[in-house]
Amino acid sequence: MKFKLSVLAAATAMALSPVSQANEVEVLHWWTSGGEAASVQFLKEKLNSEGVSWSDFAVAGGGGESAMTVLKSRAISGNPPTAAQIKGPSIQEWGELGFLADINDVATDAGWDNLLPGVVSDVMKYDGKYVAAPVNVHRVNWLWANPAVFSKAGATIPTTWDDFMVQAQKLKDAGYVALAHGGQAWQDATVFEAVVLGVGGADYYQKAFVEGDMAALNSATTVEVFETFGKLRQYIDANSPGRDWNVATSMVINGEAGMQIMGDWAKGEFKVAGKNAGTDFVCVAAPGTSGSFTFNVDSFAFFSQSDAGKADAQKAMADAILSVEFQEVFNLNKGSIPARLGMDRAAFDSCAHDSMDAFVASSQTGGLVPSFAHGMAVSEAVSGAIYDTATNYFNSSDSAEQGAKQLIAAIAAAQ
Amino acid sequence: MFKYLENQLPKLVMAPTAIAMFVCMYGFIAWTVGLSFTKSRMMPQWDFVGLVQYEKLFANPRWMVALDNLWIFTFLFIVISLFLGLMLAIFLDRNVRAEGALRTIYLYPMAISFVVTGTAWKWILNPGLGIEKLVRDLGFSDFEFRWLVDQDMAIYTIVIAAVWQSSGFVMAMFLAGLRGIDDSLIKAAQIDGASTMRTYWHIILPMMKPVFFGAIVVLSHIAIKSFDLVQALTGGGPGYASDLPANFMYTFAFSRAQMGVGAASAVIMLCGVLAILVPYLYSELRSDKQ
Numbered sequence: 207m208k209f210k211l212s213v214l215a216a217a218t219a220m221a222l223s224p225v226s227q228a229n230e231v232e233v234l235h236w237w238t239s240g241g242e243a244a245s246v247q248f249l250k251e252k253l254n255s256e257g258v259s260w261s262d263f264a265v266a267g268g269g270g271e272s273a274m275t276v277l278k279s280r281a282i283s284g285n286p287p288t289a290a291q292i293k294g295p296s297i298q299e300w301g302e303l304g305f306l307a308d309i310n311d312v313a314t315d316a317g318w319d320n321l322l323p324g325v326v327s328d329v330m331k332y333d334g335k336y337v338a339a340p341v342n343v344h345r346v347n348w349l350w351a352n353p354a355v356f357s358k359a360g361a362t363i364p365t366t367w368d369d370f371m372v373q374a375q376k377l378k379d380a381g382y383v384a385l386a387h388g389g390q391a392w393q394d395a396t397v398f399e400a401v402v403l404g405v406g407g408a409d410y411y412q413k414a415f416v417e418g419d420m421a422a423l424n425s426a427t428t429v430e431v432f433e434t435f436g437k438l439r440q441y442i443d444a445n446s447p448g449r450d451w452n453v454a455t456s457m458v459i460n461g462e463a464g465m466q467i468m469g470d471w472a473k474g475e476f477k478v479a480g481k482n483a484g485t486d487f488v489c490v491a492a493p494g495t496s497g498s499f500t501f502n503v504d505s506f507a508f509f510s511q512s513d514a515g516k517a518d519a520q521k522a523m524a525d526a527i528l529s530v531e532f533q534e535v536f537n538l539n540k541g542s543i544p545a546r547l548g549m550d551r552a553a554f555d556s557c558a559h560d561s562m563d564a565f566v567a568s569s570q571t572g573g574l575v576p577s578f579a580h581g582m583a584v585s586e587a588v589s590g591a592i593y594d595t596a597t598n599y600f601n602s603s604d605s606a607e608q609g610a611k612q613l614i615a616a617i618a619a620a621q
Numbered sequence: 622m623f624k625y626l627e628n629q630l631p632k633l634v635m636a637p638t639a640i641a642m643f644v645c646m647y648g649f650i651a652w653t654v655g656l657s658f659t660k661s662r663m664m665p666q667w668d669f670v671g672l673v674q675y676e677k678l679f680a681n682p683r684w685m686v687a688l689d690n691l692w693i694f695t696f697l698f699i700v701i702s703l704f705l706g707l708m709l710a711i712f713l714d715r716n717v718r719a720e721g722a723l724r725t726i727y728l729y730p731m732a733i734s735f736v737v738t739g740t741a742w743k744w745i746l747n748p749g750l751g752i753e754k755l756v757r758d759l760g761f762s763d764f765e766f767r768w769l770v771d772q773d774m775a776i777y778t779i780v781i782a783a784v785w786q787s788s789g790f791v792m793a794m795f796l797a798g799l800r801g802i803d804d805s806l807i808k809a810a811q812i813d814g815a816s817t818m819r820t821y822w823h824i825i826l827p828m829m830k831p832v833f834f835g836a837i838v839v840l841s842h843i844a845i846k847s848f849d850l851v852q853a854l855t856g857g858g859p860g861y862a863s864d865l866p867a868n869f870m871y872t873f874a875f876s877r878a879q880m881g882v883g884a885a886s887a888v889i890m891l892c893g894v895l896a897i898l899v900p901y902l903y904s905e906l907r908s909d910k911q
Contacts, residue, residue, distance in 0.1 A: 271875060271876040274875070274876070275875050278663070278664060281664075282664065282665075299662075299663055299878070303663070303664060389770075389858060389859055390856065390858070391858075391860075391861075394860075443749075444748055444749075444767060444770055445747060445748055445749040445770065446770075447769070447770040447855075447858050447859040448743070448855065448856050448858055585878070586663075586876070586877050586878040586879075587662070587877060587878060587879050590872075590873075590876075590877040590879070594682075594683050594861060597858070597859075597860045597861065598682075598683075598860040598861060598862075599860075600860065601772050601858065601859035601860035601862065602772055602860065612682065616682075619677060619680055619681065620879075
């Protein structure tokens with residue numbers, strides 16, 4: 207009897223395994239820390255309840271560089287995962303190489319064209335068809351401030367870059383670090399991006415840093431941008447090189463520093479420290495950018511599958527990502543706002559409300575621009591060139607003219 | 622038949638290693654050289670474009686900084702490691718007490734990976750945590766030592782950490798060399814009235830030539846390959862001021878989607894290694910024949 211049972215069990219397992227294989231999604235992502243991991247867990251359970259099993263293919267490393275290396279080698283060897291965390295212009299590059307799956311029928315059934323803002327859905331489509339599903343929208347041009355530090359120093363929260371220098375000087379004179387900053391290339395680029403948008407405006411930003419228009423880059427505005435960016439050098443502390451962004455955020459939380467320019471993921475750090483938006487910390491648009499919104503959309507791109515069962519599982523996953531429940535839970539955890547429009551806002555905090563309002567408003571005025579510091583605007587080669595010049599300039603004592611010249615040369619070489 | 626097999630056995634046993642070497646070393650070197658002449662971006666693409674990637678490489682200011690850094694780093698690293706290693710070896714060779722313990726202490730850093738070395742020195746050299754803070758806390762409030770965060774000096778912090786790691790190893794090489802010198806030579810020199818300094822300078826050091834040569838070859842290829850130390854200590858920063866070619870290559874090939882430029886930089890690095898190895902191998906092979 208015992209023997210028979212085990213044979214039966216083996217036979218059942220053999221009979222079942224191809225089925226469970228077929229309804230499986232294998233997902234490459236690098237959301238392995240705290241709130242992000244919890245959000246992925248939610249998606250996994252939601253799919254499990256629909257009979258789709260989830261095979262996690264997490265490759266740690268914040269920026270996802272190591273994950274991308276693994277993905278490329280898997281794709282070349284003809285064994286790509288079902289879905290992978292890919293965003294921005296990279297989706298187009300993968301589409302051109304012919305790896306992505308068409309999930310247009312799911313999108314049509316669920317009416318994605320009506321649920322998603324135009325700028326977001328354009329990024330998700332390759333050759334007019336949906337190949338990826340958006341998870342969230344981050345606003346990058348935020349200024350995080352500690353109001354207690356400001357009142358002690360007798361300063362007010364700046365709304366323009368000229369005012370920023372005045373207020374930062376007050377903070378510095380009062381013995382605070384005016385601008386909490388981590389000297390890593392991407393953080394330098396994040397601040398640079400806020401300066402470009404604040405000094406040059408959305409039109410200049412779009413022309414010079416999204417379209418790579420040489421006439422715009424060669425204008426006097428570029429030099430002005432570098433002048434403002436260069437002035438910031440004196441308001442950061444000497445220990446900043448190499449510091450992680452969350453360490454810089456904790457300087458604002460602890461009252462060592464007055465401000466930080468960082469995307470809305472910084473909010474998670476304030477929340478974890480038990481701080482409340484509006485009283486313990488303040489979120490305002492980065493100086494001079496209140497009418498604009500630099501967006502950073504995370505998304506999952508879907509890879510072509512030869513197995514019909516896997517393709518079905520893939521579609522179930524795409525549908526689940528755009529579901530109201532997932533969009534809400536994920537974005538509450540991550541600090542971003544849902545990519546899906548018209549959702550109930552009650553659960554979100556005041557910073558998220560501001561972000562949602564600015565998102566809708568800026569999409570009508572043309573102030574909604576993709577973030578080049580976070581791989582949304584230009585190819586990796588061009589954004590790499592911008593990173594290099596921004597970080598090199600910020601850490602040197604070069605003049606604004608030299609900075610502008612280097613930037614133009616680097617962008618021209620990378621295009 | 623048996624005799625034949627016996628003759629062939631060494632070749633058979635070596636064959637798998639030889640094949641693995643050919644494919645994994647020389648095969649991939651050829652592959653990389655090939656890629657450097659293509660327009661590959663995110664993925665390998667076999668559209669040949671000639672020397673375009675090399676032109677791009679040498680027009681890139683970041684690459685030029687990395688190359689300059691390589692010269693500075695290699696030169697200082699080799700010279701200082703050789704000097705310190707030789708000094709330590711000579712002192713240890715003077716019959717000091719507890720030589721075994723001292724030798725272990727000096728050799729110990731070699732047992733640590735470069736990542737650990739880099740992380741530890743990152744803390745030691747950080748102005749807010751390490752030496753600067755220590756000296757200031759001792760009462761010298763104007764003391765400044767912030768090479769780690771200074772764009773012009775960051776590369777020297779890498780030299781410091783690398784020398785700390787490798788000079789013990791150089792010491793071990795020299796110590797072995799010193800132990801191999803016949804005592805009667807030194808005694809003869811002493812009888813002739815040569816001072817200790819003179820004995821070392823004119824008799825012992827010239828006999829250590831092969832050790833110098835070996836140490837230079839080992840150290841210079843450590844220098845050209847250095848990647849993890851930079852990554853852990855400075856992350857290439859501030860800006861990209863302390864990048865070395867290996868870090869440049871990794872960034873461009875894997876995270877910048879410019880595989881062609883990355884491959885071209887790898888080929889230039891290979892040329893650097895060959896420039897050191899070929900003369901060495903040549904002189905080795907020639908002396909074997911004699």
